[in-house]
Amino acid sequence: MLLVLSASVSATGALFSIGTTDVRVDVLRYDPAPLEPGNVADMWVKVTTQGNTLSEIRTLNNVKLEFVNDFPFTAVSDEEKVKSFGTMQPGEVRVVKFKIKVDNDANPGTNEVRFKFHYNNDEVTTAPIEVEVQSTSATIAVEKVNLEPKQVLPGQTAKLTISLRNDDLGLLKDITAKLDLSSSSLPFAPLKSTTEQKVRSIKPGDMKEIEYDLIALPDADANVYKVPFELTYYDEAGNQFTKSDTIGIIVGADPKxxxxxxxxxxxxxxxxxxxxxxxxxxxxxxxxxxxxxxxxxxxxxxxxxxxxxxxxxxxxxxxxxxxxxxxxxxxxxxxxxxxxxxxxxxxxxxxxxxxxxxxxxxxxxxxxxYNLDGSLKSVYTPIIYILAIFFLYFAVKDWRKHKALDSAMKAGVEGIFLTLFRILFFFRWRNVKRLPMKVKMFFQKI
Structure with a gap:
């Protein structure tokens, strides 16, 4: 997930007086900035002394600046908690660095730090100094994505439901959720709604659902498509956050x-x-x-x-x-x-x-x-062979005489029909009646 944060860092100082000496403590900067919940950062602090009257200003001895551990800030060690200056002359400026830890439960927004100024075996606790804490983490989480049906057929409609959860400690508002279907490689179109949905606000820990009605184009290929999804929202301080993600949509059908x-x-x-x-x-x-x-x-x-x-x-x-x-x-x-x-x-x-x-x-x-053994085929096979022989006989005979292919083919066909006619003519009734007598005469001659 990609989160883009725009924010500013501000720090103020605390001024107090020790007799005729004014002391000012300012938080100059911290690194990394902004301060984030759960992070460790270096904080630079400037201490300035100056006179507040025309009378003589005394020198401050045994000067120390102590970081006061108070939620949500603590020094990472005792060594980092107290910084010694020794002696400070009037008008002198010292800059020291503290390494501090920001509590995981720190509230985004304005928080406060305090310091103790030790001098001449005495001490003064400063007034609160405002320090900004901002979270650059994904304060809105995409809790769940549901597509019904789970797998979309080409030309079929589907309902996409996205559940958003506010993981921040403050109210998040003016939430805009955009489904980017502009790419020509994405075979989807919005149906009965736009690709941009708005949510007025989400309280800390609450969830809101947004819905999109989609249709897969009729010529969509079976594939897993990554659809860009973008959230824009604001915290209570008016800081804008932008979060980008992708949502997978499956197009296709089970093989059959x-x-x-x-x-x-x-x-x-x-x-x-x-x-x-x-x-x-x-x-x-x-x-x-x-x-x-x-x-x-x-x-x-x-x-x-x-x-x-x-x-x-x-x-x-x-x-x-x-x-x-x-x-x-x-x-x-x-x-x-x-x-x-x-x-x-x-x-x-x-x-x-x-x-x-x-x-x-x-x-x-x-x-x-059922004639599945090829017996019927075996009866007709010899007849076909005999007819083929007659065809070749008459065709070759005509070819030798006329040397013309079309004439030879015609003669072959006519020869087959003539032969069949002669066979049928032979078996006419008059010849069949004489057949026994001719057979008898044949055997008598033998």
């Missing part, structure tokens, strides 16, 4: 990840295959350094890598990770994949989340029934 089984091979007991896991950032803030770990679980073994680094995920972004598994022989219906997602949030806090995904496991019969 969606973990799903993006795709997988069809698994049956005793089979291996791959699974693809997707991690989506469905929250308002970004996440960093995302790592996906597949942990060992019941019913499966991990083949190959067990973790994959995905990097950073912005809001509404996703990445996938692929793992290879072996499903054990005794597994029925499903296995639960155990995953750990590790990342750092927008404030660089390390986060870990445990997730479980269900992987269906089928019987061999179910694989065939």
């Amino acid at each position: 990840l969606n973990v799903a089984l993006e795709e997988s091979d069809a698994f049956s007991e005793g089979m291996n295959g791959k699974v693809v896991v997707s991690v989506s950032n469905v929250g308002a803030s970004d996440v960093k350094y995302v790592t996906v770990r597949l942990k060992q679980g019941q019913g499966y073994l991990i083949l190959g890598k067990k973790q994959e680094y995905l990097g950073n995920l912005e809001s509404d972004d996703f990445e996938t990770s692929e793992f290879k598994l072996y499903v054990k022989d005794d597994v029925k219906e499903k296995v639960m994949l155990n995953l750990e997602i590790e990342y750092r949030d927008a404030y660089n806090n390390l986060m870990k989340e445990e997730r479980s995904l269900e992987l269906p496991v089928y019987t061999r019969k179910e694989l065939r029934a």
Whole structure:
């Protein structure tokens, strides 16, 4: 906290007479200045003697000046308490230095010191001499700062409450509290109030609350923002104090990840295959350094890598990770994949989340029934190969004749359709009826 103090130092003197001799004691200065509660300071004191009549002035012997210990000032030691001058002639001036301690509970403002003037085995106590004590400490303390909600979303409103406590021993008044939102780097604006609040006064030990209604700008990035806060106030003597501080406001939302089984091979007991896991950032803030770990679980073994680094995920972004598994022989219906997602949030806090995904496991019969074993694909594959061979045959044949690519492609397609037509024509009913007779004649010839 930074405190700026403006004040003046004043000191007066005390005058007394010893017969025909006037003696004046003045406090010249002190260092450090101003005097502060709890501090030790050097105080310079001037002693002057002069005649007050035309009659002869006598010499003062065994002269000593004693600092009188009285709240809130005390000499730091007996040696510092009494200063000896010896003899003082009329019109002579002496300056001495006392090292004093200011009590911790000293009241800011005007206080008093006294001295004892010893001479010729006699003594005189001076009248009180006024000395100013001022506090340069943070006499107004920021007791508590409360933000509701604790973490503000972009575009969301919030209420900032600041509790001020008067730690001074006197009344503090004309208090101005200013929240400085002028910087372009601060994504906040005042709502229903200004950034400057005023408090008429706070009694010693009392507290007052000031409130600000704020709104975070819609495009605010997730971050911790330091907002300058300044207090200006006056004590009972009219001295002005300025205190500067900062208040932290958090913008952002808790990370929200969606973990799903993006795709997988069809698994049956005793089979291996791959699974693809997707991690989506469905929250308002970004996440960093995302790592996906597949942990060992019941019913499966991990083949190959067990973790994959995905990097950073912005809001509404996703990445996938692929793992290879072996499903054990005794597994029925499903296995639960155990995953750990590790990342750092927008404030660089390390986060870990445990997730479980269900992987269906089928019987061999179910694989065939649902065509999950690729049997339907195996039926059509030879047909596709045969058609491709016919296409190449007719295309190459036309290419050799015309040397034109478009003509060859056309001939290949026409050849496929012609071949299919001939096959269908062969299986017309008249030919099908003759087929048994032709087969019989074939075997008779053999």
